[in-house]
Amino acid sequence: MDRRVRRAVLERLAAVEEIAARAGATLSAPLARRHIQTITDGWRELLVQHQPDPTGRCPVCSGWLRRRRWPCEVWVTAHRHLIGDGTELAERPAKNSNPFCRPRQVQVVPRQLDAAAAERTVARKSSVHSPGGRASIHQA
Structure with missing residues (x-):
């Protein structure tokens, strides 16, 4: 049955092309x-x-453990062949496998441009620490 369906579809496509x-x-x-x-x-x-279903996954395309994220390969192929403007669909950002972990926030610290500014930063950091080794929020 599968071979007959495949052959019939391919023959029809060939006829339309001809x-x-x-x-x-x-x-x-x-x-x-x-x-x-x-x-x-x-x-x-x-x-x-x-x-896509309400969870943003294709209900037809299956993955290893769960359904594929949308857009699935069918939509990507449709876009490539029907739109054909040379643009690819944007790649999805990778998600953490653990749904309970928060995204890591990183503070960007600008570079010190001169040695004097670097020394002021070091001096400021050392003055914040109390003699007991604990940081004090009341010291400047």
Whole structure:
């Protein structure tokens, strides 16, 4: 069954390609419209099946443990072939595997441009620490 379906689909695509290659004065507009309508209806049906679910995953494409994040390969392929503007879909940022961990926040410290400024920073840090080794928030 699978081979017959595959062969029938590939033969139909080849026939449509052949009709398009022989296009010109001999190709009738109703025939062209019918083939275009059939192809666009098929794309729409396929894309509707691959719409993301409420969790943002494709309900049809399966991954190793859970369904694939959207856009799945079907939508990426549709974009590449139907839009064909040369732009790729933006790559998704990697997520942490642990849903309970917070994203790490990093403070960016600008570089010291001169040695005098670096010495002032070191002096300021050393004056904050009390003689007992604990930091005091009341000292300047």
